[in-house]
Amino acid sequence: MLNPLRTSLVVVLFSGMAFSLIRPALAFKLRMDLGSTALEVTSLTTGFMLARAISSPIGGLIGDKYPRLRNLIASTLLFPTSIVSLLLYMSQDSRTIISLNFLHGMFSGIFWPTVQVIVGLTSPREKRGTFLGLYFTVAGVGSSIGYSLYGALPLSNQEFILLSSILYFISALFSILFLSNRNRENNPSRTLNEIPENEVINPHLILISAFLLGGLMGLSGEYLYIFLREVHNLSKAELGYLLTASSIVGIVSGISSGFLSDLLGIRRSLFLLAVMASVSLFLISTPYRVIVIPSVLAMFFSAWGSMPLTRNVSAFKRASGTLVGLSNTSSNLGSAIFPLTAGHFYDYFGSEEVILGLRGATISFLILSILLLLLSILLVKGIRNISPSH
Numbered sequence: 539m540l541n542p543l544r545t546s547l548v549v550v551l552f553s554g555m556a557f558s559l560i561r562p563a564l565a566f567k568l569r570m571d572l573g574s575t576a577l578e579v580t581s582l583t584t585g586f587m588l589a590r591a592i593s594s595p596i597g598g599l600i601g602d603k604y605p606r607l608r609n610l611i612a613s614t615l616l617f618p619t620s621i622v623s624l625l626l627y628m629s630q631d632s633r634t635i636i637s638l639n640f641l642h643g644m645f646s647g648i649f650w651p652t653v654q655v656i657v658g659l660t661s662p663r664e665k666r667g668t669f670l671g672l673y674f675t676v677a678g679v680g681s682s683i684g685y686s687l688y689g690a691l692p693l694s695n696q697e698f699i700l701l702s703s704i705l706y707f708i709s710a711l712f713s714i715l716f717l718s719n720r721n722r723e724n725n726p727s728r729t730l731n732e733i734p735e736n737e738v739i740n741p742h743l744i745l746i747s748a749f750l751l752g753g754l755m756g757l758s759g760e761y762l763y764i765f766l767r768e769v770h771n772l773s774k775a776e777l778g779y780l781l782t783a784s785s786i787v788g789i790v791s792g793i794s795s796g797f798l799s800d801l802l803g804i805r806r807s808l809f810l811l812a813v814m815a816s817v818s819l820f821l822i823s824t825p826y827r828v829i830v831i832p833s834v835l836a837m838f839f840s841a842w843g844s845m846p847l848t849r850n851v852s853a854f855k856r857a858s859g860t861l862v863g864l865s866n867t868s869s870n871l872g873s874a875i876f877p878l879t880a881g882h883f884y885d886y887f888g889s890e891e892v893i894l895g896l897r898g899a900t901i902s903f904l905i906l907s908i909l910l911l912l913l914s915i916l917l918v919k920g921i922r923n924i925s926p927s928h
Contacts, residue, residue, distance in 0.1 A: 543657060543660055543661060543669060545712055545713070545715045546653055546656065546657050546673060547672065547673065547676045548709075548712045549616070549653070549709045549712050549713050550653070550673060550676050550677045550680060551676050551677075551679065551680040551683075552680065552705050552706075552708050552709040552712070553616070553677075553680065553705070553706065553709045554676070554677045554678070554679070554680020554681045554683075554684060555680045555681070555683050555684035555687070555705050556623070556684065556702040556703075556705035556706045556709065557681065557684065557702070558680070558681040558682075558683075558684030558685045558688070559684045559687060559688055559698050559699075559701055559702040559705070560623060560626070560698070560699055560702035561582075562685075562688055562698075563688070563695040563696075563698035563699050563702065564582055564626060564635065564639065564695075564699065565579050565582060566695050567635070567695040567696065567699065568582070568632055568635060570695070571695060571696075572630065572631075572632050572635075574632045578632050578636065581636050582635075582636060582639050584874070585636055585637075585639055585640040585643065586639055586640065586642060586643035586646075587643065587870050587873065587874050588640070588643070588874075589640045589641070589642075589643025589644045589646075589647060590643045590644075590646055590647035590866065590867070590870050591647070591867045591870040591871055591874075592644070592647065592867075593643070593644045593645075593646075593647030593648050594647040594648070594651050594863040594864070594866035594867040594870070595651075595860055595863035595864050595867055596647070596648050596863065597611055597647070597648035597649065597651050597652040597859070597863060598651050598652065598655065598858075598859030598860040598861065598862050598863030598864070599859065599860045599863065600859075601652055601655060601859035602858070602859040602860050608652055608655065608656055608859070609656075611648060611649065611652045612649070612652050612653050612656055612713060613713050613714050613715075614710075614713075615645055615648060615649040615652075615713075616645075616649065616706055616707075616709050616710035616713050617707070617710045618645055619642060619645045619646070619649070619706050619710070620703050620704075620706035620707040620709075620710055621703075622638055622641055622642050622645065623642070623699065623702050623703035623706050624700070624703045625638055626638050626639065626642075626699055626703075627696060627699040627700045627703060647863075647866065647867075650866070651849070651859070651862045651863040651865075651866045652859070654670070654673070654849045654862055654866075655858060655859045655862050657669055657670060657673050658670060658849075658850055658858070658862075659858075664800060665800055666799075666800065666850055667795075667796040667797060667798070667799030667800040667804070667807075667846060667847070667850060668793070668796045668797045668800050669796070670796050670846035670849060670850055671792045671793040671794065671795055671796020671797060671799075671843075671846040672792070672793050672796065673792075673846070674792040674796075674842070674845045674846050675789050675790075675792035675793045677792075678785070678788055678789040678792060678842065679789060682785060682789070739804060739805050739808075741861050741864075743916060743917070744848055744861070744865055745861075745864060745865060745868045746868075746913060746916075747808055747812070747844070747847075747848055747913060747917075748844075748848040748865040748866075748868040748869040748872070749868040749869065749871060749872040750812075750872060750906065750909055750910055750913055751811070751812070751815065751840070751841060751844035751845075751848065751869070751872070751910075752868065752869030752870065752871065752872030752873045752876075753872035753873065753875065753876030753906055754815050754819075754837065754840060754841045754844070754872075754876075754906065754910070755841040755842075755844075755869070755872070755873050756872060756873035756874065756875075756876045756877040757819075757837075757876050757877060757880060757902065757903065757906065758784075758837055758838055758841050759877060761877045761880045761881060761884070761902070762834070762837075763777065763781075764884070765884075765899055766780070766830075766834070768899075769899050769900075770827050770830055772827075780831065780834060783835060784834060784835055784837075784838040785838075787835050787838050787839050787842075788838045788839065788841070788842035789842070790839075791838070791839040791840075791842045791843035792842050792843060792845065792846060794843065795807060795811065795842075795843030795844070795846055795847060796846040796847075798810075799846065799847055799850065804847050804850055805917055806917075807847055808844070808847050808848075808917055809914050809917040809918055811839075811840045811843050811844050811847070812840075812910045812911075812913045812914040812917060813910075813911075813914045814836055814839065814840045815836075815837065815840035815841070815844075815906075815907075815910045816907045816908075816910035816911040816914060817833075817836070817907075818833040818834075818836035818837040818840065819833075819837065819903040819904070819906055819907035819910070820903070820904065820907045821833040822834060822837065822900070822903050823900035823903045823904050823907070845869075848865045848869065849862050849865055849866070876902065876906060879902060880901075880902030880903075883899070883901045883902050884899050884902075887899060887901065
């Protein structure tokens with residue numbers, strides 16, 4: 539039988555493929571097949587992210603109170619997810635589809651933080667960061683494969699949704715293998731007691747990090763695409779090449795940041811990523827394309843590299859499941875709030891110059907850059923407060 543670590547990689551690969559297939563297929567089913575409004579289409583993302591933000595702490599709270607239920611959640615919750623996907627395939631009503639997608643987000647919010655906790659608790663302490671980095675790297679690979687299949691296969695949106703349901707069901711079959719392993723994840727207190735005190739971080743600092751770096755992830759999506767096309771006049775081909783390179787950098791950063799956290803610790807690794815993110819956002823705000831392009835790559839490296847760090851149980855001494863869930867919630871909120879405010883600034887100022895050669899469209903980048911700089915100061919203060927005896 540596969541152990542939980544290897545099983546989780548298989549599960550996240552197929553689930554990543556399923557999610558990246560169903561996301562564009564649902565959007566175009568609403569818009570093109572059912573004639574839905576733009577508001578209804580964007581409600582898919584809003585509802586899904588809101589559901590995840592609400593439900594993410596639930597699985598962690600249950601797991602902390604009843605540790606043996608973690609296996610049950612990890613081995614069963616993908617089955618109702620596959621059923622919801624099948625209902626999305628069958629439904630022809632936009633409101634029903636939006637509601638079902640909200641339910642999809644609820645299941646996702648409970649399931650994935652639970653799996654992340656299991657990966658952390660069953661990994662060797664000295665390699666937790668590496669395994670979590672590998673976990674998020676495989677998730678990125680699965681998503682890339684899914685998006686490639688969506689672009690390459692001659693299927694309708696309906697057929698892609700059905701294919702997504704099948705992939706979720708395959709993931710669910712693999713997830714059953716979690717039940718065959720009853721080792722350290724059933725005694726998490728022993729594993730967490732192995733964590734040295736100098737690796738533990740103030741939970742509030744982790745949640746702030748997750749929120750701000752989640753905002754970085756949010757700004758690396760649709761807002762960045764519009765910004766690069768309209769402000770820096772990148773062609774469709776140039777934007778495609780840059781996003782392809784950024785995806786590769788994101789995949790590499792997941793495993794490398796996890797490895798780095800095993801060497802330097804979570805706090806120091808978060809500090810380095812926060813500084814890199816702050817600098818990259820500041821440079822993206824400059825009018826020089828030759829500076830902007832590598833800065834975008836650094837932005838993606840920081841965003842993707844932060845996820846294994848803010849979901850690592852080694853950052854918490856107690857209530858690790860609940861805090862990993864809250865970290866997911868905080869990240870989801872950041873991903874939702876920062877693009878929304880950025881869009882508002884962009885609509886108000888456009889690409890007009892505001893001050894010192896900076897354009898109004900860059901205000902959101904500059905604000906987050908300053909906040910990440912402040913975060914890095916808090917992190918380095920924590921590093922200096924670690925006593926030599928530790």
